[in-house]
Amino acid sequence: MSITLFSPLTLGRLQLANRIIMAPMTRSRATRDDLVTDMHVQYYAQRASAGLIISEGVHPSADGKGYCRTPGIYNRDQIDAWQRVTAAVHAAGGKIACQIMHCGRVGHSDNKATGSRTLAPSALACQDEIYTEGGMQKMQMPLAMSVADIAQTMADYRQAAVNAIDAGFDGIELHFTSGYLPAQFLSTGTNQRDDEYGGTLENRLRFPLALVAECCDAIGSYRVGVRVCPGNPFNGLQDDDAKETFSALFEALNAFDLAWLHVIRMASTGIDNIALAQQHFKGAIIANDSYKQDEAEAIVAADSVAAVSFGRAFIANPDLVARFAHGWPLSKIDFSTLYSPSEAGLIDYPAYTDGH
Numbered sequence: 001m002s003i004t005l006f007s008p009l010t011l012g013r014l015q016l017a018n019r020i021i022m023a024p025m026t027r028s029r030a031t032r033d034d035l036v037t038d039m040h041v042q043y044y045a046q047r048a049s050a051g052l053i054i055s056e057g058v059h060p061s062a063d064g065k066g067y068c069r070t071p072g073i074y075n076r077d078q079i080d081a082w083q084r085v086t087a088a089v090h091a092a093g094g095k096i097a098c099q100i101m102h103c104g105r106v107g108h109s110d111n112k113a114t115g116s117r118t119l120a121p122s123a124l125a126c127q128d129e130i131y132t133e134g135g136m137q138k139m140q141m142p143l144a145m146s147v148a149d150i151a152q153t154m155a156d157y158r159q160a161a162v163n164a165i166d167a168g169f170d171g172i173e174l175h176f177t178s179g180y181l182p183a184q185f186l187s188t189g190t191n192q193r194d195d196e197y198g199g200t201l202e203n204r205l206r207f208p209l210a211l212v213a214e215c216c217d218a219i220g221s222y223r224v225g226v227r228v229c230p231g232n233p234f235n236g237l238q239d240d241d242a243k244e245t246f247s248a249l250f251e252a253l254n255a256f257d258l259a260w261l262h263v264i265r266m267a268s269t270g271i272d273n274i275a276l277a278q279q280h281f282k283g284a285i286i287a288n289d290s291y292k293q294d295e296a297e298a299i300v301a302a303d304s305v306a307a308v309s310f311g312r313a314f315i316a317n318p319d320l321v322a323r324f325a326h327g328w329p330l331s332k333i334d335f336s337t338l339y340s341p342s343e344a345g346l347i348d349y350p351a352y353t354d355g356h
Helices: 038-046 076-091 147-166 181-186 201-219 242-256 273-280 293-301 312-316 320-326
Strands: 009-011 014-016 020-022 052-058 096-100 129-132 135-138 171-175 224-228 260-264 285-288 307-310
Touching: 020 320, 038 076, 076 096, 076 147, 096 147, 147 171, 147 201, 171 201, 181 201, 181 242, 201 224, 201 242, 224 242, 242 273, 260 273, 273 285, 293 307, 307 312
Parallel strands: 020 052, 020 307, 052 096, 096 171, 171 224, 224 260, 260 285, 285 307
Antiparallel strands: 009 014, 129 135
């Protein structure tokens, strides 16, 4: 029997109804206390027909926050708020994973809680600007992490994984790209340490792999995925040999029996990221980045990847699975409302049968 986007799939121990995954996307609607709200409950429940929803990036600590109005999962109030989201998704028949995202040097103090810090492998500022409620501002100089800071951050990730399961998530995804903390440790341009966490490739791998180990030990590897994009320059990231770095990372990840590896293809990097992952990673791969339905169908049918994730298409089409199944046209995304604090652009996109 041929495999299609609508074929069931097992990732780890997660039984998915289909292979159409909702990609993680920052939506910037959390409260000042980093809580999700009724809007999030409705937003995620509307999209529960996805085989798996991967949430927006969720910070594991106050230090890990970078952007304004992003949610956390490091205290009881945040866990309780997320429980309402996961319950709604499950009631609608869906599955949802929590993407854990520590921004590292990417951020601004205006976006963070009073007393929190901006941490990075090395004291090297990202030269880009970042949005704050006061407008665009230049990112600030981070603090180079001490060995004690590294140990605490590992503990934060471990607790965030436990908290995610407590909140009702079916699993977690560790965000290892887009210039955030794990990627900062991996990359030569952002990691200029001279201790066991910097310098050689083996040392630069140490912190990211330790995060994977901590989370797998805490909640089981069958609930853990990792998202990557070799060569991604976002947020000032630069590596002398991204292909070598990620080949080694993929080989090392094989030891953990992860539920999935989520790979952004990004042709502009000059690296065939999907092929690189297929060459070095033995487990299930979710492919991402601007796939059209026919292209996604083809790579799944060829058994090249286990599933394909869709981002912007899921924002504008809460019923994306049904639209694919019936050949219904897709609604277009309104980029002007992507990160606004209101319901507009979040929960007001109609299903095809409701609005067309």
